[in-house]
Amino acid sequence: MxxxxxxxxxxxxxxxxxxxxxxxxxxxxxxxxxxxFNISSSTIALILNEEKELLVATRAHEPVKGTLDLPGGFVDMDENGEEAVIREVKEETGLEVDSLNYLFSIPNRYMYSNFEIQTLDLVYLCNVKDTSNLRADDDVSNLQFIKIADLQPDLFGLASVKEVVKTIQKMEI
Known part of the structure; x- marks a missing residue:
C-alpha cells in the first residue's frame, strides 16, 4: 500500500x-x-571497540522487537544528521561520540503503528573514547560488542540494517 x-x-x-x-x-x-510525501531521515551508528568489534543493540520495542539493531534513529526537525546520530548514540547507549565520519546512505521502509515510513538511513562511523558508561537505554534492551565477521545479518530486524551489516562485512573499517 x-x-x-x-x-x-x-x-x-x-x-x-x-x-x-x-x-x-x-x-x-x-x-x-x-x-x-517525502522520506524521513534516520541515522545508523557504527561504533567499534579496541578489538574492532561492533556495538550491537537489541530492540526493546516494535517494530521488530527483540531483534538485533545498530544504535541510531530519526533525525529531528532543525537537526542535521551528525547532531542526530550523536544524540541517538547518547540516548541509547550513554556513550559520548568524540568524532564521526559519514560513510554512506541506504533507503529503508519502517513500519510504525501500521503506517509505512520510508526513510533514508545515514550511516556514520562514530568514535568514542570511553565505553565505561555503556548502558542500554531508550528503545534498546541490550548492548553487546560482536566481531564484524561473526555478525549474522538475518538476526537484524530492519531491512536497511541487514544491508548495512552485509556492506560493512565487505569493507575494512
Whole structure:
C-alpha cells in the first residue's frame, strides 16, 4: 500500500477531496494544496571497540522487537544528521561520540503503528573514547560488542540494517 493512500483529508483545510496527484503527492480539490510525501531521515551508528568489534543493540520495542539493531534513529526537525546520530548514540547507549565520519546512505521502509515510513538511513562511523558508561537505554534492551565477521545479518530486524551489516562485512573499517 502506498503511504499516501492513508491520507484521507487535506492537512491544510480538512476537505475530504484529497486525491492522488501523482506518485509522490496528493492534491486537495477544495483549496488546491499539494502535499508531497517525502522520506524521513534516520541515522545508523557504527561504533567499534579496541578489538574492532561492533556495538550491537537489541530492540526493546516494535517494530521488530527483540531483534538485533545498530544504535541510531530519526533525525529531528532543525537537526542535521551528525547532531542526530550523536544524540541517538547518547540516548541509547550513554556513550559520548568524540568524532564521526559519514560513510554512506541506504533507503529503508519502517513500519510504525501500521503506517509505512520510508526513510533514508545515514550511516556514520562514530568514535568514542570511553565505553565505561555503556548502558542500554531508550528503545534498546541490550548492548553487546560482536566481531564484524561473526555478525549474522538475518538476526537484524530492519531491512536497511541487514544491508548495512552485509556492506560493512565487505569493507575494512
Amino acid at each position: 502506498h503511504p499516501l493512500s492513508q491520507f484521507k483529508y487535506c492537512p491544510k483545510c480538512g476537505s475530504n477531496d484529497f486525491k492522488e496527484n501523482d506518485f509522490k503527492s496528493n492534491k486537495c480539490g477544495n483549496c488546491g494544496f499539494t502535499y508531497y
